[in-house]
Amino acid sequence: MAVDIVISIAAKIGEYLVAPIGRRLGYLLCYKCNTEDFRKKVENLKTEGAAVQLRVEAAERNGEVIFPNVQVWLTRVNKITEVFDEVQANKRFHIGVSWPAPPVFEARKLIFEKIMEALKDDQINMIGICGMGGVGKTTLVKEVAKQAEDHKDQFDEVVMAVVSQTPNFIKIQDEIADKLGLKFDVNSESGRARKLFARLTQKKRILVILDDIWERVELEAIGIPSGANHKGCKIVLISRKKDVCYQMGIKEPFSINILSEQEAWTLFSKMAGDSVYSPLPRPTAVEVAKECGGLPLAIAVVARALRNKDLSFWLDALNRLRKSIQENEVSLALELSYTHLESEEAKNFFLLCSLFPEDDDIAIEDLLKYGIEGHREEYVRIHDVVRDVAISIASKENRAFLVKAGWGLKEWPKEDTYEPYTAISIMSNDIHELPDGLECPNLQILFLDGNRPSFQFPENFFLGMENLKVLKMSGIHFLSLPPSLRYLKNLRTLCLDGCSLKDISIVRELKKLQVLSVSNSDIKELPKEMGMLTHLRLLDLRRCEQLAVIQPDVIANLSQLEGLYMSDKFDKWEIEGQQNQRSNASLVELNHLSRLTVLETHIPDANLLPEDSLFHNLSRFRISIGTRFEGYEEVPNCLSLKFHVSTPQKNGVNVLLKKAKHLQLREMKGLKSIIYGLDREGFPNLRRLDVRACHEVEYVFNATEGVSPGKLDSVVSSGQEVQEAEEEKEEGEKLNKMSKEAEKAEEEVEREENVSAQAIQQEISELVEEEA
Template sequence: MAMDILTEIIPTIIDYTVRPLARQVSYVIFCKSNLKDLRSAWKKFDAVKQRMNHDVEKVERKVNQKVEADVRNWQTEADEISREAEALLDDEGLAKTKCLYICPNLIYYHQLSRKSTKLVRKIEEHENKKEFPTISYNATLEDISAIASDEYMAFESRTSMVKDIITELKKPDINKIGVYGLGGVGKTTLAKEVYREAVKEKLFDDVVIILNVKEKKDNEEIQKEIAEKFDRDVDESLKMGTRAILLWAKIKDRKTLIILDDVLGIIDFEAVGLVGVPTCNLLLTSRDQTVLSGMGMQKCFQLGLLSEEETWRLFEKMAGDVVKDDRIRKVATQLARRCGGLPVSVVTVARASREDSRLEVWKDALRRFKSFDKDGPAEKAKFAIEWSYNRLKGDELRPLFLLCGVIAGGSCSISLNDLFKYSMGLGLIKNVDTVEDARNSLHALAAKLKNSCLLLDSYNDSTVRMHEFVRDVAIWVACDDNKVFSKAYGDEVKEWPAEDLFKKYTMISLISCKIPRLPEVPWECPELKLLVLENDDIGDTEEIPSKFFEGMKELKVLDVSGIRIPSLPPSLLSLKHLQTLCLDRCELVDITLVGQLTNLKILSLLKSKIKELPKEIGQLTRLQLLDLTGCSELVLILPGVISSLTKLEDLRVGIKSFKRWEGEGPTSGGSNATVSELKHLAELTALDIHVPDANLLPANLFSDKLERYTILIGDCWEYPDTYGTSSNMLKLKLTRRNQFDRGIKLLVKRCEQLYLDGKESGNIISFLLDSDAVKQLKCLHVQNNNEVTYVINSIGRSYSQNAFPNLESLCLEDLVRLESVCYGQLEGTFQNLKSLTLWNLPKLIGFSSNDKKLTTDTEADEIVLEDEIGGPPKLFNNEKVMMPNLTILTVHQCDSLRFLFSSSMAKCLRQLKILKISNCQIMEEIVGNEENTDDMFDKLNCLVLQHLPNLARFSSRSYIKFPSLVYLGLDDCTQLETFIFDAKSENITTNKEERNIELFDEKVGFPSLEILCIWDLPKLKTIFHNQLHSDSFGKLRIMDVRRCHSLINIFGPSIMGRLNALERLQIEQCQSLQVVYDSSSTTQLNGFECPNLNSVLIDSCESLKNVFPASVAKDLKRLSKFSIKNCGLMEEIVVKEEGPQTAYEEFEFPKVTAMEFDNLPQLRSFYPRLHVSNWPSLNILKFTKCGGVKIFAAEFSTYQDKFKLGHPIPTEQPFFLIEKGKSFLNLEELMLDENTEIWYELSR
């Protein structure tokens, strides 16, 4: 038994004593072997670790790949194990040194061996963890070059464009977008912002940006950099085609945005490998729009210059605190303005001066900038413009650009007409045979300069603009070799340059400049080709010196427009090579001398005061262009003069010029020109003429050689109104059918704007519809026809094509029998119509009568319109009438219309921006409510309802939102009480007289409304309902209310807190108005503010007793103009509010400059309680016919101290209680009644 027990416990004893001891001893015995195993394991492990590192590094070179987190963790732990192994093996040598290599330290070896054994196991375990499914994942590309800069400023002009670009990038059908602009305008910054926004919104799997593409010499270099963005481990030996395939393969399955900045030439995207990938979007920036167009950009944005406000903000930030000094700030603002809105210029100039607080240094910088000193601060900005100039190709663009700079007028505007006349005279337009060819070439060249951002679009197509800074650079370049003498518009020439300089000049241009007296001794200008002295006066000179032109033998262009001289000097005949002569706006009595300039090709007399075109002008047999536009006093053109100008290609007479054309035959007086003389001008291709009587026209006067024309026939055309600037316009008032001859028909077929007056207009329209001419017509205006009932009648007729497929503007005026525009529907009609005007059409009952029944009430003598399914008549009730591009709709004096359109038709007018309805006597409602259709009027920004005596509401729908409406005008709608009336939601049993009806409630939304005008609504009692739509009226800037005689208040409690943007409040002739702000709810008023209100004008509101509650008056920090007149019951300006009161109130009006109180007989005080008001900026104060005010002002502290001493408060208090030194410091004009005491004295 004992032996059995011993047998059982001995193994246990051995396990707990002998074996552990043996293990510990073995550590010492096998120390050398264990360290050897560790060294071997570590060496192998290090190789595995290095292999993993290489794989990770390969991934890191791929920009669209990120290393998995567990791989990173494995690497980190592997590094720790390696450091531990290295340290342990180092300890082996340390153990030997500790025992001097003689007596080993057994304890140390035991520890060393034991650690090495454990570490080997740890290495083996970690090595086994290296097998990962993948070591990386796809990630959005990021670029260090696009990291936000601390100096970036979010300007509205830039942020709005970024938003627009992001919007385009989201569209599935857009994948190529371009941005172009001048060098230094901020294209790179914009590209970075788009990059950051695209990454932020996670629009793409990969976003790549490559800056300074212009530095890449060819497509292959661009390809390499793009490829490296995706994989830095690019094989340099690969051919371009192979690399293109690999790049295509990398991006074909991923949504990618590639941004290429500052592209100078055409990139072959197919060769690069970026074609055939619908998920790859491209954004390119360039200085030249033609480069972008050449690469098929689907959308191009022009990045313009900064506004003046943005320029100053950027300048101020870059310059730092130094510009806070008022003296320096004055110079700095001029310097910033000279930078011309070019960011590179602003930043360069501001940084150059930021550390210097010396005024003289800033003044010197301004001087250098103005003169483009090569060492000055403007050099970098000038270089950006000059770089674009030097890139211009051909021998026409550069001289044309310099000419633009030299002749730029006010606001740097350049008349294309003047530019054409000068260019023709100077011979700048090459390889053209005709005036028409030259004109077309000039427009093409101007377009190229716009594409290079050296010219800008203007407000109309007849002019272009040049930014002031670009203009200055152009003049600087032109004047660089002293061959041009030019001053900017409005500058002053204090004295003429030295005589030797005149010998070098090729161009002199002084437009609207102050100049000294012209010298009696002529300038010697043997090289001069262009002289422009376009001024209303020439110093104190009353005439041009007689020998003035003798030294200008080579002059080709002379423009002395606007000079008030009676005659031309004899030396004009010295100009044998003169090609262009402009005498616009001159008061010359006699121009006979001009007839001897036989080489003249262009003669311009635009708006001159000449009364006669003398026979000598007929000697100008080489004349190609004669401009008599606006010569309102011209009454005589001698017979034969015009017919003698056999080379004339362009004749411009116009509507406000010569009208005394004579007819042919025995009844003709023979003393004036006849229209038939035009038949002798075989080269004539452009004609602008007004013939007041169609009977003066010879048969078939006009030929097919006319390419450009503005021809008015008839006496009804008072104004030269045009739709756009279309090349061909024809206005006809024919009195007989045979006047519509072959020549007129040729004009009708090729015109783009057609105006028709009188009974023959119907025949002309029928001719149009039966011919191809209808295709090119863009504007049609028909007026004064008493016979036409339909413009288009397709019943029983078969037209070969759609009616007016390209028509953009249609105006029908004074057609008293017109019932419908279309009778029978033509598919595709009016698809491109943008503007529709229906004016004085008393019988109009619908735009299209395709599905309506017309009946006549013989007793009432009126036309009644009913739908086939019943219901009220509407202008638009036929859904087949599609006008998807209509933006402007004007309906005036259409007295048979009760409704405008159905809600479904309103939805079809998705592009409508302007809607004006006026003087329609029976109009009851604008939008019907046949069905519940949403999303109407998405883009409407202007709505005017005027003189509609029966209009009861805009619509009967449950809710309409106007997301884009900026202007709303309601005028003389006598029955209008509420804008939207939903009968279903109203209690129809409620007595109407008992209900309080508001104009606006929660059923209408105006989130963008800025201007609200409410005039002549006699039934209106309340404007704003207690419940308004949540996002309505938050942007309201101007509130104008007039002649609403039942109106009780302007602003109710619901509008409180929504008027932060309100700037102007005007109220006139509202007889029942009791309060402006309804202060019945103190809670609402406590949160009410008008922080931006700057103008308050109130007139003839007889029941109004006060203007502002005290809480509102305290917040009017921006109020600048304040006028109250003719309010008979007005007692105080600011009314006392209920609730806890302080000892006295304080009112501060720091910006008020003008204030007027007139005819307020009951006015007693500004505020009825003790108060102080301060008016530090007040300049003008008029205080008249306010009999209740006896004392004008008193000092607050004096007044307050007096009553503290026990004096009784007087019944006649001063109107103003002010603090000394804080009010009336800038008062310049004060008007008071004679019985008003100005200042309250303590002794009273």
């Protein structure tokens, strides 16, 4: 339960972080697919259209020219989706093209409609929704929010924030402000409340949703207007307790009840799939569904856990649920799901999430930092019930967690003994001083993030934690790192993100350290002592704006390094020479890192690259050469280039070009045809090409050169530098002709199979052909 908690699953998680984009229009026109697939494809097309539209708007704001074919595609998407929406509204899908809404949604349709009616009532400015944990309150309200956002005539803005059992007004204010695009220029809670209040009252009609309220909350203290303060502000409050709604002045809150047996079975069978019919008798599946107590969260968890499992798993689940009828159904369901996880790594990953504050967004970056995989700024969030169960499970498995994250504590939590704890998290509190002489012989994970920056460490704070393996101390102003760090001989991961750091040479004592992260800190130098960390696998120096010196051979000595994330502000790479002639790192040192697979760095000049290639083993990278990368941090395998095209032939840039998914070209010299000019074999993985100030460029690619643009989805240019070749246009016309012929053939097949379905498909097809 330490550094290797997620190492073996990090790669799997990473695979799911990058969704495919830019599917072709033909993806929609698949007439033989079943109705559910058809509906999903239309919805996917809508989503992709919206995503492309956002990119177009962002590009236009930057003064970029949008290619005509992009605008044509968006027009076609809008026409198709309009027809589809009209057909659904008029219920024109009949035989074979319609599908009934699941009863589980029908059962709550009435409550949903009453809530929407209440939002229209000028005499009602506050609505309460209550029900036990896991019954589906938040899911229902998210649909309310979506409906409100879709109807702009009712509300100008819709914002939602989580209050939680231990309210943190600063966090709530940030969550609302973020959705409004509001930036606070004051730090005090009251000052922020005034600014938020002023921003909310600027809007004539606004909907504010506050989820997970446990006790009465003073809305004005947060900055939320109510009642006479702003009659155009509607507030929806969600709580497990009806009394809380009464305390907030709501006379008749809406109650969300458990599902009926039929509704529960419908949801269960949908989540479990074909497993409810084979290989087990259906009555067994029905009984398992009943034991979930009608709670959607429990039903979903158990059904997914048992999907594709054999009869023995189902019978075991049924016995466990029956034997524990006095316990909460959701907790039982979660524990059952946890038991059936197929690997210890997945179990540990689940438990790790419980160390973060309740209802907090947990950055994938934070979770994967304990492994060696690349990452993006993505988040996960677990239900508060799920978090509580995870903590309970840890205790039952003799690895007790002390989790007081986000409790608003002023002092370190007092316990009779800390000996049983394997993990302690006091993140996001207001603690400013730590106790001395703690005996924590079994402690492996310690999270101290998010407390006062002036955190005070007693001289021997870490003395009794000799087995500590993971330590997070982000956001602390250190005059110097605590001397007692030297006692942590078994430490594997040290996170000092966002810290004020002067001297970190003491880390040389941490011989077993595998992960060191000082991202977003004010560190100025990596001292030579860093080279003693010969077991280091990941070094994160991103956003270290003041980093100017990396002592020579420090990087070369980190021979086990697998991931290196450099600040793009670091531009002091020096050319390899005699040792006494260098005062900073050289790119040649990267050749000593035979295990390096992930690299982020900026290289100010292509001439700094050595003769030998540095990049053959990279699987993920973000590298800029001659010019810094602009935007798109979430895209993997990014490459930004500025040099004369004759330069890279000796240094392996071609290796990166073959792997790049996003390529930026700036002021390239001697380049006429991008694909052929940079790499004659083409770019098999390229998805986005961004070209600016490359005045010699004439073609994106030329079909007569025998290469293709691979998976290229979009080309962005800042003027007339990039022109589509005639050969490219001819190829496009051929593809369009083939596409139309295929569409006509599919129409004929569909007409024979289903006249009603064919009618609507023909209508869509004609629109596509008209717009093509």
